[in-house]
Amino acid sequence: EPEVTQTPSHQVTQMGQEVILRCVPISNHLYFYWYRQILGQKVEFLVSFYNNEISEKSEIFDDQFSVERPDGSNFTLKIRSTKLEDSAMYFCAGRDSLLNTEAFFGQGTRLTVV
Amino acid sequence: GENVEQHPSTLSVQEGDSAVIKCTYSDSASNYFPWYKQELGKRPQLIIDIRSNVGEKKDQRIAVTLNKTAKHFSLHITETQPEDSAVYFCAATSTGGGNKLTFGTGTQLKVEL
Numbered sequence: 001e002p003e004v005t006q007t008p009s010h011q012v013t014q015m016g017q018e019v020i021l022r023c024v025p026i027s028n029h030l031y032f033y034w035y036r037q038i039l040g041q042k043v044e045f046l047v048s049f050y051n052n053e054i055s056e057k058s059e060i061f062d063d064q065f066s067v068e069r070p071d072g073s074n075f076t077l078k079i080r081s082t083k084l085e086d087s088a089m090y091f092c093a094g095r096d097s098l099l100n101t102e103a104f105f106g107q108g109t110r111l112t113v114v
Numbered sequence: 115g116e117n118v119e120q121h122p123s124t125l126s127v128q129e130g131d132s133a134v135i136k137c138t139y140s141d142s143a144s145n146y147f148p149w150y151k152q153e154l155g156k157r158p159q160l161i162i163d164i165r166s167n168v169g170e171k172k173d174q175r176i177a178v179t180l181n182k183t184a185k186h187f188s189l190h191i192t193e194t195q196p197e198d199s200a201v202y203f204c205a206a207t208s209t210g211g212g213n214k215l216t217f218g219t220g221t222q223l224k225v226e227l
Contacts, residue, residue: 031212042219043150043158043203048212055212091157095213102148103215105157 002026004106006092012112016081021109023075023092033093033103034067034077036060043091049075082113116141118206120218127194128226135221137204138186144206147187148215149178152201161202162189194225 005024013019025032034046047057049067066078075094079086092106117140127133139147145166150158164171164178164187171178175194180187191198204218 033212033214035215043205043215043217045214045216048214050212056214058214093215102160102163105159107157110155 004092004094004104006090006106006109008109009107010110010112012114013082015084015113019079019082019111021077021079021090021092021111023077023106024073025075025092025094026096026104029094029096029104031055031095031097032069032075035091035093035105036088037091037108038088046077046090079111082111084113087111087113116144116206116216118204118216118218120204120221122221123219124222124224126224126226129194129196131194133189133191133194133198133223133225135189135202135204135223136186137188137206137218138184139206139216140185141206142182142185144216146207146213147178147180148205149176149189150203150205150217152203152220154200158203191223194223196225196227199223199225 007022032049035043037043045058047061048055064080069075089108089110091108093103095101095103120137148163149161151161152158162173162176162178164180175192177190201220201222203220205215207213
């Protein structure tokens with residue numbers, strides 16, 4: 001069964017450093033998302049991406065965040081200058097249609113900012 | 115934007131009992147309502163979903179009901195087992211933009227022997 005793959009599974013970084021979280025979506029998916037989950041809290045939407053551009057972003061997704069799909073395969077989330085409060089689990093997700101179908105989640109990247 | 119509220123935040127039941135988790139949503143345009151189970155340190159896993167043209171859906175021990183008028187939907191788990199212990203999240207889609215999922219705050223379900 002195809003699945004969404006995220007790397008790394010765990011990333012530790014120093015405050016102020018840049019991090020790039022990587023995701024390989026399922027091949028026939030067209031809509032891509034990043035969500036984050038602070039430990040013990042709910043899953044929060046960050047950004048959606050379709051046709052090589054951002055279709056929607058949340059208030060969390062400020063100018064320190066960016067996404068891209070440079071090679072038509074990997075879907076990346078970059079945080080330019082990490083803050084302590086960026087520590088969370090980051091989930092990539094994808095779906096093949098907007099017609100109310102299931103969103104498939106990756107296993108997540110745990111980001112720890114120290 | 116959409117706001118999803120979920121209750122209770124924790125739920126403890128005896129094995130074999132039923133568990134009910136309730137959610138309300140605010141955006142009347144939302145039309146897809148999935149439920150996710152999340153075990154510690156793992157990804158959310160879809161367990162059941164319901165579309166707005168359906169009032170109820172059942173899959174073995176799990177059922178979901180939707181009341182569009184009242185804007186609430188519920189998850190029902192019957193004959194609970196210890197392996198049902200996890201955090202459960204409801205969610206709703208926004209029909210604008212990229213159809214993001216708006217999640218509820220989660221319910222920690224504990225099934226005791």
